[in-house]
Amino acid sequence: ELKMKVMVAGASGGIGQPLSLLLKQNPLISQLALYDIAPVTPGVAVDLSHMDTPAKVLGYKGPEELACAVADSHVIVVPAGVPRKPGMTRDDLFNVNASIVRDLAECVAKNAPKAIMCIITNPVNSMVPIASEVLKKNGVYDPNRVLGVTTLDVVRACSFIGTINGVDPRCVTIPVIGGHSGVTIIPVLSQANPAPKLTDQSKIEALTKRIQEAGTEVVKAKAGGGSATLSMAWAGARIANAVLRGLKGEENVVECAYVKSDLTEAKYFANPLCFGKNGVAKNLGYGKLNAYEQQLLKAAIPELKKNIETGEKFVSK
Numbered sequence: 001e002l003k004m005k006v007m008v009a010g011a012s013g014g015i016g017q018p019l020s021l022l023l024k025q026n027p028l029i030s031q032l033a034l035y036d037i038a039p040v041t042p043g044v045a046v047d048l049s050h051m052d053t054p055a056k057v058l059g060y061k062g063p064e065e066l067a068c069a070v071a072d073s074h075v076i077v078v079p080a081g082v083p084r085k086p087g088m089t090r091d092d093l094f095n096v097n098a099s100i101v102r103d104l105a106e107c108v109a110k111n112a113p114k115a116i117m118c119i120i121t122n123p124v125n126s127m128v129p130i131a132s133e134v135l136k137k138n139g140v141y142d143p144n145r146v147l148g149v150t151t152l153d154v155v156r157a158c159s160f161i162g163t164i165n166g167v168d169p170r171c172v173t174i175p176v177i178g179g180h181s182g183v184t185i186i187p188v189l190s191q192a193n194p195a196p197k198l199t200d201q202s203k204i205e206a207l208t209k210r211i212q213e214a215g216t217e218v219v220k221a222k223a224g225g226g227s228a229t230l231s232m233a234w235a236g237a238r239i240a241n242a243v244l245r246g247l248k249g250e251e252n253v254v255e256c257a258y259v260k261s262d263l264t265e266a267k268y269f270a271n272p273l274c275f276g277k278n279g280v281a282k283n284l285g286y287g288k289l290n291a292y293e294q295q296l297l298k299a300a301i302p303e304l305k306k307n308i309e310t311g312e313k314f315v316s317k
Protein backbone atom coordinates (compact mmCIF):
# COMPACT_ATOMS: atom_id res chain seq x y z
CA GLU A 1 0.00 0.00 0.00
CA LEU A 2 1.59 3.22 -1.22
CA LYS A 3 1.36 5.99 1.35
CA MET A 4 0.71 9.19 -0.56
CA LYS A 5 1.96 12.56 0.58
CA VAL A 6 0.41 15.58 -1.07
CA MET A 7 1.76 19.07 -0.48
CA VAL A 8 -0.18 22.25 -1.19
CA ALA A 9 1.95 25.36 -1.77
CA GLY A 10 -0.17 28.42 -1.07
CA ALA A 11 -2.55 26.43 1.13
CA SER A 12 -3.97 29.40 3.03
CA GLY A 13 -5.26 31.33 0.04
CA GLY A 14 -8.60 31.64 -1.67
CA ILE A 15 -7.88 28.55 -3.75
CA GLY A 16 -5.56 26.81 -1.30
CA GLN A 17 -8.01 26.47 1.58
CA PRO A 18 -10.96 24.91 -0.27
CA LEU A 19 -8.46 22.81 -2.26
CA SER A 20 -7.02 21.50 1.01
CA LEU A 21 -10.53 20.83 2.29
CA LEU A 22 -11.28 18.72 -0.79
CA LEU A 23 -7.93 16.90 -0.61
CA LYS A 24 -8.54 16.06 3.08
CA GLN A 25 -11.54 14.05 1.86
CA ASN A 26 -9.47 12.00 -0.59
CA PRO A 27 -8.89 8.50 0.81
CA LEU A 28 -5.81 8.01 -1.39
CA ILE A 29 -3.92 10.62 0.63
CA SER A 30 -2.22 9.63 3.88
CA GLN A 31 -0.42 12.90 4.52
CA LEU A 32 -1.40 16.42 3.56
CA ALA A 33 1.28 19.08 3.99
CA LEU A 34 -0.03 22.62 3.93
CA TYR A 35 2.53 25.28 3.15
CA ASP A 36 2.07 29.05 2.91
CA ILE A 37 3.85 32.21 3.98
CA ALA A 38 0.67 33.36 5.74
CA PRO A 39 0.82 33.18 9.59
CA VAL A 40 -2.61 31.51 9.69
CA THR A 41 -1.27 28.35 8.00
CA PRO A 42 -0.62 26.17 11.10
CA GLY A 43 -4.16 27.05 12.17
CA VAL A 44 -5.62 26.03 8.83
CA ALA A 45 -3.83 22.71 9.28
CA VAL A 46 -5.13 22.20 12.84
CA ASP A 47 -8.63 23.12 11.71
CA LEU A 48 -8.58 20.57 8.88
CA SER A 49 -6.91 17.95 11.08
CA HIS A 50 -10.09 17.77 13.16
CA MET A 51 -12.02 16.39 10.19
CA ASP A 52 -12.69 12.68 10.65
CA THR A 53 -10.99 11.48 7.48
CA PRO A 54 -7.71 9.48 7.38
CA ALA A 55 -5.29 12.03 5.87
CA LYS A 56 -2.89 13.41 8.47
CA VAL A 57 -2.59 17.20 8.09
CA LEU A 58 0.53 19.20 8.92
CA GLY A 59 1.04 22.95 8.54
CA TYR A 60 4.28 24.63 7.46
CA LYS A 61 4.82 28.37 7.47
CA GLY A 62 7.50 30.51 5.89
CA PRO A 63 10.56 29.73 3.75
CA GLU A 64 12.51 28.02 6.55
CA GLU A 65 9.81 25.32 6.73
CA LEU A 66 9.42 24.89 2.97
CA ALA A 67 11.93 22.03 2.59
CA CYS A 68 10.17 19.95 5.28
CA ALA A 69 6.81 20.55 3.65
CA VAL A 70 8.13 19.51 0.24
CA ALA A 71 10.23 16.52 1.40
CA ASP A 72 9.22 13.20 -0.16
CA SER A 73 5.91 14.50 -1.52
CA HIS A 74 4.34 12.42 -4.27
CA VAL A 75 2.19 15.25 -5.56
CA ILE A 76 2.66 19.01 -5.14
CA VAL A 77 -0.24 21.27 -6.00
CA VAL A 78 0.66 24.93 -6.42
CA PRO A 79 -1.89 27.71 -6.00
CA ALA A 80 0.69 30.05 -4.41
CA GLY A 81 0.72 33.52 -5.84
CA VAL A 82 -0.28 37.11 -5.37
CA PRO A 83 -3.33 38.90 -6.64
CA ARG A 84 -2.77 42.12 -8.57
CA LYS A 85 -2.65 45.10 -6.21
CA PRO A 86 -3.27 48.75 -7.11
CA GLY A 87 -0.23 50.22 -8.87
CA MET A 88 1.07 46.80 -9.82
CA THR A 89 1.57 46.19 -13.52
CA ARG A 90 1.01 42.85 -15.23
CA ASP A 91 4.80 42.52 -15.46
CA ASP A 92 5.24 43.15 -11.72
CA LEU A 93 2.66 40.48 -11.02
CA PHE A 94 4.36 38.12 -13.44
CA ASN A 95 7.73 38.59 -11.79
CA VAL A 96 6.37 37.93 -8.29
CA ASN A 97 4.49 34.77 -9.28
CA ALA A 98 7.35 33.58 -11.48
CA SER A 99 9.77 33.97 -8.55
CA ILE A 100 7.45 31.98 -6.28
CA VAL A 101 7.24 29.12 -8.79
CA ARG A 102 10.99 29.24 -9.53
CA ASP A 103 11.93 29.07 -5.82
CA LEU A 104 9.46 26.31 -5.20
CA ALA A 105 10.79 24.28 -8.14
CA GLU A 106 14.35 24.70 -6.77
CA CYS A 107 13.17 23.26 -3.47
CA VAL A 108 11.29 20.42 -5.18
CA ALA A 109 14.43 19.53 -7.17
CA LYS A 110 16.37 19.11 -3.94
CA ASN A 111 13.76 17.60 -1.63
CA ALA A 112 11.21 15.74 -3.77
CA PRO A 113 12.73 15.29 -7.23
CA LYS A 114 10.19 12.57 -8.16
CA ALA A 115 7.16 14.63 -7.15
CA ILE A 116 4.51 15.45 -9.70
CA MET A 117 3.94 19.20 -9.76
CA CYS A 118 0.46 20.48 -10.61
CA ILE A 119 0.75 24.21 -11.20
CA ILE A 120 -2.26 26.48 -10.75
CA THR A 121 -0.38 29.77 -10.34
CA ASN A 122 -1.07 32.12 -13.25
CA PRO A 123 -0.07 32.64 -15.95
CA VAL A 124 -0.01 28.83 -16.15
CA ASN A 125 1.17 28.97 -19.79
CA SER A 126 4.44 30.52 -18.56
CA MET A 127 4.74 28.95 -15.10
CA VAL A 128 5.03 25.38 -16.42
CA PRO A 129 8.04 26.28 -18.60
CA ILE A 130 9.57 28.08 -15.58
CA ALA A 131 9.26 25.07 -13.27
CA SER A 132 10.49 22.79 -16.08
CA GLU A 133 13.59 24.90 -16.79
CA VAL A 134 14.49 25.04 -13.08
CA LEU A 135 14.13 21.27 -12.68
CA LYS A 136 16.22 20.84 -15.85
CA LYS A 137 18.98 23.08 -14.45
CA ASN A 138 19.01 20.83 -11.37
CA GLY A 139 19.24 17.68 -13.48
CA VAL A 140 15.96 16.16 -12.27
CA TYR A 141 13.53 17.21 -14.99
CA ASP A 142 11.02 14.68 -16.25
CA PRO A 143 8.39 16.23 -18.53
CA ASN A 144 5.89 13.62 -17.35
CA ARG A 145 5.98 15.12 -13.87
CA VAL A 146 5.22 18.79 -14.53
CA LEU A 147 1.61 19.71 -15.26
CA GLY A 148 -0.22 22.97 -15.74
CA VAL A 149 -3.71 22.69 -14.31
CA THR A 150 -6.25 23.41 -17.06
CA THR A 151 -8.94 21.28 -15.45
CA LEU A 152 -11.12 24.29 -14.66
CA ASP A 153 -11.59 24.90 -18.39
CA VAL A 154 -12.83 21.30 -18.76
CA VAL A 155 -15.01 21.60 -15.65
CA ARG A 156 -16.61 24.79 -17.00
CA ALA A 157 -17.19 23.28 -20.43
CA CYS A 158 -18.87 20.22 -18.86
CA SER A 159 -20.97 22.41 -16.61
CA PHE A 160 -22.15 24.70 -19.43
CA ILE A 161 -22.93 21.77 -21.76
CA GLY A 162 -24.78 20.01 -18.95
CA THR A 163 -27.00 23.06 -18.56
CA ILE A 164 -27.57 23.46 -22.31
CA ASN A 165 -28.50 19.79 -22.76
CA GLY A 166 -30.36 19.42 -19.48
CA VAL A 167 -28.12 16.53 -18.37
CA ASP A 168 -25.95 15.81 -15.33
CA PRO A 169 -22.67 17.67 -16.04
CA ARG A 170 -20.73 14.79 -14.52
CA CYS A 171 -21.76 12.67 -17.51
CA VAL A 172 -20.31 15.15 -20.02
CA THR A 173 -16.83 14.68 -21.44
CA ILE A 174 -14.92 17.11 -23.64
CA PRO A 175 -11.27 17.75 -24.40
CA VAL A 176 -10.15 21.33 -23.83
CA ILE A 177 -6.77 21.79 -25.46
CA GLY A 178 -4.07 24.46 -25.89
CA GLY A 179 -3.36 26.63 -22.87
CA HIS A 180 -5.06 28.24 -19.90
CA SER A 181 -5.86 31.82 -20.85
CA GLY A 182 -8.08 33.59 -23.37
CA VAL A 183 -7.55 32.52 -26.98
CA THR A 184 -5.19 29.72 -25.95
CA ILE A 185 -8.17 27.85 -24.43
CA ILE A 186 -9.62 25.60 -27.15
CA PRO A 187 -12.74 23.67 -26.18
CA VAL A 188 -13.09 20.88 -28.75
CA LEU A 189 -16.87 21.01 -28.85
CA SER A 190 -16.98 18.70 -31.89
CA GLN A 191 -15.66 15.94 -29.62
CA ALA A 192 -17.97 16.67 -26.69
CA ASN A 193 -20.04 13.75 -25.48
CA PRO A 194 -22.95 14.32 -25.51
CA ALA A 195 -22.69 16.90 -28.29
CA PRO A 196 -24.06 20.26 -27.15
CA LYS A 197 -27.63 20.70 -28.39
CA LEU A 198 -26.91 23.89 -30.32
CA THR A 199 -28.50 24.46 -33.68
CA ASP A 200 -26.20 26.87 -35.47
CA GLN A 201 -22.52 27.66 -35.69
CA SER A 202 -22.96 31.11 -34.09
CA LYS A 203 -24.16 29.40 -30.90
CA ILE A 204 -21.15 27.06 -30.96
CA GLU A 205 -18.88 30.08 -31.30
CA ALA A 206 -20.66 31.89 -28.44
CA LEU A 207 -20.23 28.85 -26.18
CA THR A 208 -16.55 28.66 -27.15
CA LYS A 209 -16.07 32.35 -26.23
CA ARG A 210 -17.94 31.84 -22.96
CA ILE A 211 -15.58 29.01 -21.96
CA GLN A 212 -12.54 31.08 -22.99
CA GLU A 213 -13.74 34.10 -20.98
CA ALA A 214 -15.37 32.29 -18.04
CA GLY A 215 -12.66 33.54 -15.68
CA THR A 216 -13.70 37.12 -16.43
CA GLU A 217 -17.32 36.19 -15.72
CA VAL A 218 -16.26 35.33 -12.15
CA VAL A 219 -14.03 38.40 -11.74
CA LYS A 220 -16.88 40.70 -12.81
CA ALA A 221 -19.45 39.00 -10.57
CA LYS A 222 -17.09 39.20 -7.58
CA ALA A 223 -16.92 42.97 -8.18
CA GLY A 224 -13.36 43.53 -7.00
CA GLY A 225 -13.39 40.58 -4.60
CA GLY A 226 -10.98 38.46 -6.64
CA SER A 227 -11.05 35.70 -9.23
CA ALA A 228 -12.23 32.10 -9.33
CA THR A 229 -11.24 30.23 -6.17
CA LEU A 230 -13.88 27.60 -5.32
CA SER A 231 -14.30 26.12 -8.79
CA MET A 232 -10.52 26.30 -9.22
CA ALA A 233 -10.09 24.37 -5.97
CA TRP A 234 -12.54 21.76 -7.26
CA ALA A 235 -10.56 21.49 -10.49
CA GLY A 236 -7.23 21.25 -8.61
CA ALA A 237 -8.59 18.45 -6.43
CA ARG A 238 -9.83 16.63 -9.53
CA ILE A 239 -6.47 16.67 -11.32
CA ALA A 240 -4.64 15.71 -8.11
CA ASN A 241 -6.99 12.75 -7.74
CA ALA A 242 -6.29 11.65 -11.32
CA VAL A 243 -2.54 11.84 -10.70
CA LEU A 244 -2.87 9.87 -7.44
CA ARG A 245 -4.99 7.16 -9.07
CA GLY A 246 -2.32 6.81 -11.77
CA LEU A 247 0.44 6.59 -9.14
CA LYS A 248 -1.51 3.85 -7.37
CA GLY A 249 -1.44 1.81 -10.58
CA GLU A 250 -4.95 2.40 -11.88
CA GLU A 251 -5.10 2.26 -15.68
CA ASN A 252 -7.00 4.44 -18.11
CA VAL A 253 -7.11 7.51 -15.89
CA VAL A 254 -7.55 10.35 -18.36
CA GLU A 255 -7.58 14.12 -17.80
CA CYS A 256 -6.45 17.12 -19.80
CA ALA A 257 -3.41 19.05 -18.58
CA TYR A 258 -0.80 21.45 -19.99
CA VAL A 259 2.50 19.63 -20.50
CA LYS A 260 5.69 19.50 -22.56
CA SER A 261 4.56 18.52 -26.02
CA ASP A 262 5.72 18.00 -29.57
CA LEU A 263 2.25 17.88 -31.11
CA THR A 264 2.29 21.50 -32.26
CA GLU A 265 4.75 24.32 -32.73
CA ALA A 266 4.15 25.30 -29.10
CA LYS A 267 6.59 23.44 -26.83
CA TYR A 268 3.92 23.05 -24.15
CA PHE A 269 0.34 22.15 -24.94
CA ALA A 270 -2.74 20.86 -23.12
CA ASN A 271 -4.77 17.88 -24.29
CA PRO A 272 -6.01 14.56 -22.89
CA LEU A 273 -3.34 12.52 -21.09
CA CYS A 274 -3.33 9.09 -19.53
CA PHE A 275 -1.84 9.03 -16.02
CA GLY A 276 0.31 6.24 -14.58
CA LYS A 277 2.97 5.39 -12.01
CA ASN A 278 5.22 8.31 -13.01
CA GLY A 279 2.72 11.02 -13.87
CA VAL A 280 1.88 11.27 -17.55
CA ALA A 281 2.01 7.77 -19.01
CA LYS A 282 0.70 8.58 -22.47
CA ASN A 283 -0.16 11.68 -24.42
CA LEU A 284 -3.46 10.92 -26.14
CA GLY A 285 -3.27 13.85 -28.57
CA TYR A 286 -6.28 15.87 -29.59
CA GLY A 287 -7.87 13.96 -32.45
CA LYS A 288 -9.68 15.54 -35.35
CA LEU A 289 -10.54 19.22 -35.22
CA ASN A 290 -13.21 20.78 -37.43
CA ALA A 291 -12.50 23.90 -39.50
CA TYR A 292 -13.53 26.30 -36.72
CA GLU A 293 -11.40 24.50 -34.13
CA GLN A 294 -8.44 24.52 -36.50
CA GLN A 295 -8.88 28.26 -36.77
CA LEU A 296 -8.88 28.51 -32.95
CA LEU A 297 -5.70 26.43 -32.83
CA LYS A 298 -4.06 28.72 -35.35
CA ALA A 299 -4.87 31.73 -33.17
CA ALA A 300 -3.66 30.00 -30.01
CA ILE A 301 -0.21 28.91 -31.16
CA PRO A 302 1.52 32.31 -31.48
CA GLU A 303 0.13 33.39 -28.09
CA LEU A 304 1.27 30.14 -26.47
CA LYS A 305 4.72 30.44 -28.01
CA LYS A 306 5.00 33.97 -26.64
CA ASN A 307 3.91 32.87 -23.14
CA ILE A 308 6.37 29.95 -23.18
CA GLU A 309 9.23 32.18 -24.30
CA THR A 310 8.42 34.66 -21.51
CA GLY A 311 8.70 31.83 -18.98
CA GLU A 312 11.94 30.47 -20.38
CA LYS A 313 13.49 33.94 -20.54
CA PHE A 314 12.63 34.54 -16.89
CA VAL A 315 14.70 31.51 -15.86
CA SER A 316 17.63 32.16 -18.21
CA LYS A 317 18.11 35.84 -17.29
Ligand code: APR
Nearest residue numbers: 010012013014015036037038079080081083100120121122
Ligand atom coordinates in the same frame (compact mmCIF):
# COMPACT_ATOMS: atom_id res chain seq x y z
N1 APR B 1 4.99 30.67 -0.95
C1 APR B 1 3.84 30.09 -0.58
N2 APR B 1 2.66 30.73 -0.59
C2 APR B 1 2.66 31.99 -0.99
C3 APR B 1 3.82 32.67 -1.41
C4 APR B 1 5.04 31.96 -1.36
N3 APR B 1 6.20 32.51 -1.72
N4 APR B 1 3.49 33.93 -1.75
C5 APR B 1 2.17 34.04 -1.57
N5 APR B 1 1.66 32.87 -1.10
C6 APR B 1 0.30 32.55 -0.70
C7 APR B 1 -0.44 33.71 -0.06
O1 APR B 1 -0.04 33.88 1.29
C8 APR B 1 -1.88 33.25 -0.21
O2 APR B 1 -2.31 32.50 0.93
O3 APR B 1 -0.49 32.18 -1.81
C9 APR B 1 -1.85 32.34 -1.44
C10 APR B 1 -2.58 32.94 -2.63
O4 APR B 1 -3.90 33.10 -2.27
P1 APR B 1 -4.79 34.33 -2.79
O5 APR B 1 -4.05 35.59 -2.69
O6 APR B 1 -6.11 34.20 -2.11
O7 APR B 1 -4.93 34.01 -4.35
P2 APR B 1 -5.83 32.92 -5.09
O8 APR B 1 -7.09 33.52 -5.53
O9 APR B 1 -5.87 31.68 -4.25
O10 APR B 1 -4.95 32.65 -6.42
C11 APR B 1 -3.65 32.14 -6.36
O11 APR B 1 -3.80 31.00 -8.46
O12 APR B 1 -5.40 31.12 -10.15
C12 APR B 1 -4.17 31.55 -9.70
O13 APR B 1 -4.04 33.69 -10.68
C13 APR B 1 -4.17 33.02 -9.48
O14 APR B 1 -1.83 33.11 -9.39
C14 APR B 1 -2.98 33.18 -8.60
C15 APR B 1 -3.06 31.95 -7.73
